Amino acid sequence: MSAATIRAHRREADPAAQPWTGPKRPYDLVKEFVVALVVVSILTVVLAALFSSPDDKQLTLAQWAKAAPNDFVATAATELDGTSGSATYGAPYTHDKSAAQKIGPLAPQNWLGVTIPIDSAQDFVLRPLQGAAVAPDLQAALKQWTAASADQQQKWATAYDTALTAVPDTDPAKIAAGDYGPVPVMMTQLLALAQSGGLDGALLAQGRFYQTDYTKPLLFLADGTYLEDLARAQHLGGDQWGMMNETGNYPGQAWLWLYTFWYQVKPFSTSGNADALVWSVMALLSLVFVLVPFIPGVRSIPKLIPIHRLIWRNYYRDVEGRGA
Amino acid sequence: MRFAFLPLSPINLDHPGRYVHWGVIQISVANLVLILLMVLLFAAAILLPFPGTRRRK
Amino acid sequence: MPEPPEDTSAAQEETGGWTGWVRRRALRSFPPEQLLPDKQPIYVASWIYVFGVATIAAFIVVLASGGLLALRGPAWWHGSGVGHYVNSLHLWSVEIFMAFMVIHLWGKFFMAAWRGKRALTWITGAVSFLASIGTAFTGYLTQQNLASQWVSTQAKDGLNSVGIGAYFNVLDFGQMLMWHIVLLPLGVGILVVAHVLLVRRHGVVPPFPPKDTHDPDSAVAQGAVQA
Numbered sequence: 001m002s003a004a005t006i007r008a009h010r011r012e013a014d015p016a017a018q019p020w021t022g023p024k025r026p027y028d029l030v031k032e033f034v035v036a037l038v039v040v041s042i043l044t045v046v047l048a049a050l051f052s053s054p055d056d057k058q059l060t061l062a063q064w065a066k067a068a069p070n071d072f073v074a075t076a077a078t079e080l081d082g083t084s085g086s087a088t089y090g091a092p093y094t095h096d097k098s099a100a101q102k103i104g105p106l107a108p109q110n111w112l113g114v115t116i117p118i119d120s121a122q123d124f125v126l127r128p129l130q131g132a133a134v135a136p137d138l139q140a141a142l143k144q145w146t147a148a149s150a151d152q153q154q155k156w157a158t159a160y161d162t163a164l165t166a167v168p169d170t171d172p173a174k175i176a177a178g179d180y181g182p183v184p185v186m187m188t189q190l191l192a193l194a195q196s197g198g199l200d201g202a203l204l205a206q207g208r209f210y211q212t213d214y215t216k217p218l219l220f221l222a223d224g225t226y227l228e229d230l231a232r233a234q235h236l237g238g239d240q241w242g243m244m245n246e247t248g249n250y251p252g253q254a255w256l257w258l259y260t261f262w263y264q265v266k267p268f269s270t271s272g273n274a275d276a277l278v279w280s281v282m283a284l285l286s287l288v289f290v291l292v293p294f295i296p297g298v299r300s301i302p303k304l305i306p307i308h309r310l311i312w313r314n315y316y317r318d319v320e321g322r323g324a
Numbered sequence: 325m326r327f328a329f330l331p332l333s334p335i336n337l338d339h340p341g342r343y344v345h346w347g348v349i350q351i352s353v354a355n356l357v358l359i360l361l362m363v364l365l366f367a368a369a370i371l372l373p374f375p376g377t378r379r380r381k
Numbered sequence: 382m383p384e385p386p387e388d389t390s391a392a393q394e395e396t397g398g399w400t401g402w403v404r405r406r407a408l409r410s411f412p413p414e415q416l417l418p419d420k421q422p423i424y425v426a427s428w429i430y431v432f433g434v435a436t437i438a439a440f441i442v443v444l445a446s447g448g449l450l451a452l453r454g455p456a457w458w459h460g461s462g463v464g465h466y467v468n469s470l471h472l473w474s475v476e477i478f479m480a481f482m483v484i485h486l487w488g489k490f491f492m493a494a495w496r497g498k499r500a501l502t503w504i505t506g507a508v509s510f511l512a513s514i515g516t517a518f519t520g521y522l523t524q525q526n527l528a529s530q531w532v533s534t535q536a537k538d539g540l541n542s543v544g545i546g547a548y549f550n551v552l553d554f555g556q557m558l559m560w561h562i563v564l565l566p567l568g569v570g571i572l573v574v575a576h577v578l579l580v581r582r583h584g585v586v587p588p589f590p591p592k593d594t595h596d597p598d599s600a601v602a603q604g605a606v607q608a
Contacts, residue, residue: 014496014497014498015497015590016496016497016498016499016586016587017496017497017498017583018497019584020422020584020587022422022423023422023423024420024421024422024423025420025421025422025423025425025426026419026420027418027419027420027421027425028419029417029418029419029434030417032431032434033434033437033438036431036434036435036437036438037438037441037442039435039438040435040438040439040442040474040477041438041442043473043477044439044442044446044470044473044474044477045470047469047473047476047477048466048469048470048472048473049466049469051469051473052465052466052469053465053468053469053471053472053473054528055458055459055465055468055524055526056526056527056528057526057527058525058526058527058529058530059527059530089541091541091544091547092541092546092547100542101542108542108543108544109541109542109543109544110544111544112544112547112548113547115547115548116547116550212553212554212555212556212558213550213552213553213554213555213556214533214552214553214554215550215552215553218530218533218534218552219534219552221530221534222534227530227531227534230527230531231527231531236528236531238535242535243535246528247527247528251476253517253521254479255479255483255514255517256514273542275538275539275541275542275543276542276543278539279539279540279542279543280543283543286511289507289511290504290507290508290511291504292490292495292503292507293495293499293500293503293504294500299493299495301490302490302491302492302493302589303493303589305491307491308491308492308493308588308589311427311429311488311491311492312424312427312588312589314424314426315423315424315426315588315591316588316591316592318423319591320591320592320593
């Protein structure tokens with residue numbers, strides 16, 4: 001039996017698979033397409049002219065350092081002592097396997113390893129400072145730092161960070177006296193470098209000329225709270241259904257409603273593994289969505305909610321209830 | 325909040341967004357209007373007569 | 382002058398090499414009258430049926446407006462009124478594209494359009510939807526404004542948590558831009574072409590079987606699918 005014959009037999013068993021032998025009506029597909037193209041084009045041109053599009057200005061490290069210097073220094077201190085979000089992230093940035101989010105016993109975050117290595121102290125503080133070490137007090141501070149043991153460096157950095165966190169608005173000028181070594185000078189100089197715009201360039205360039213990868217400046221920016229404050233003011237926060245939203249009064253990404261929904265409810269909203277759990281749920285639901293034709297119950301919903309009776313009402317009127 | 329150069333569009337949507345709260349649901353007015361329009365369009369598509377369909381008496 | 386020998390049917394199967402084989406397969410799968418029919422079954426008579434083609438039309442406007450943005454590069458729209466307007470065309474055509482696609486999806490779901498061996502049509506449509514979401518996502522990442530900075534630093538957590546972020550780095554503007562303008566539109570385009578060819582191949586799904594037929598000899602009833 002040929003494949004075509006087998007297919008023909010299968011179609012006989014499934015009436016909906018048989019070619020339509022009933023009456024047809026003229027239907028101009030090309031005209032329909034052209035009309036659709038014209039209508040959509042006009043609609044787009046009009047909407048774009050009426051409403052324009054949002055473009056909230058990018059936030060440079062310089063602007064951050066000028067608008068919120070205390071937040072900047074506090075963030076830099078956490079990068080130096082290795083307690084920032086980036087420093088404690090785990091894969092793909094750092095080697096701490098225990099930092100990974102889990103789905104039950106599984107930690108897929110670790111499966112592909114560290115592919116974007118980040119050394120927060122070196123990348124965000126030391127290397128930029130070394131590249132801009134003009135001022136004599138900075139040169140001396142860096143010399144003191146590099147001459148010290150790793151243990152001593154960690155002690156200074158942690159002490160500074162702890163003391164700074166104890167200050168109500170993390171204002172470095174109000175920090176209690178203590179043994180911080182060269183750290184206070186390094187922080188002041190890093191702030192000055194940032195405010196001058198030099199840190200934007202240094203973090204992006206990474207010693208190269210051409211660059212298209214903003215990983216390091218973005219990670220540093222996101223480790224602070226200033227970017228988040230700006231975002232939350234626009235309802236873009238994760239617990240504000242932010243994934244769906246756009247700045248201002250523009251429509252956003254309504255199609256992300258189910259992705260963001262899970263983050264608003266327990267157990268996801270209070271879980272440290274929220275991302276891994278939500279994305280697993282959505283991967284499963286996406287699979288269900290793609291495989292609807294094969295899923296009993298779901299594939300019967302159209303029969304139970306007979307909207308099709310409205311869509312095909314003319315056809316049903318012609319075929320059904322034609323009295324003798 | 326700083327804004328990039330904007331052309332003069334008649335309806336300026338760059339004001340702080342308006343949001344509707346209903347229990348755990350928070351939705352922007354813009355998104356809500358868009359979704360309601362889609363539902364209306366769906367209903368209209370199903371209910372409005374299509375050209376060429378003869379009405380039987 | 383002697384006549385050239387006629388091709389026997391057996392010989393015809395052999396002629397033309399790979400090209401001939403592809404041509405015969407294509408014509409067999411999609412005879413021209415089936416690829417571009419000027420008639421449809423009588424039940425194709427509802428405005429809901431226009432949302433598939435309307436989605437494709439919107440996709441073309443998305444591609445065209447994106448192409449215009451590409452002419453002057455990714456930073457153009459921040460400093461130019463014309464550029465900003467082109468960006469607005471791109472944003473609103475995307476909103477229209479997604480809206481029409483979802484309305485099309487609602488219609489097809491309630492018609493159970495996967496019936497009659499049309500599962501692959503549903504599958505290609507569903508995957509196109511998911512791929513479109515991904516394409517839009519990379520678009521938001523590559524705006525190079527405050528929204529991009531926030532979206533990328535947030536999205537990285539979701540993708541990193543399941544390991545994808547190790548090779549799909551949303552903080553890498555260059556990578557995201559190339560996914561947005563090359564790889565993902567190509568993927569969506571291929572899926573849409575496959576989807577439409579499947580519809581042409583299997584025909585528009587017929588209605589659910591009618592409740593009863595008092596006039597079984599009617600032409601409509603003859604064509605109707607019986608329970």
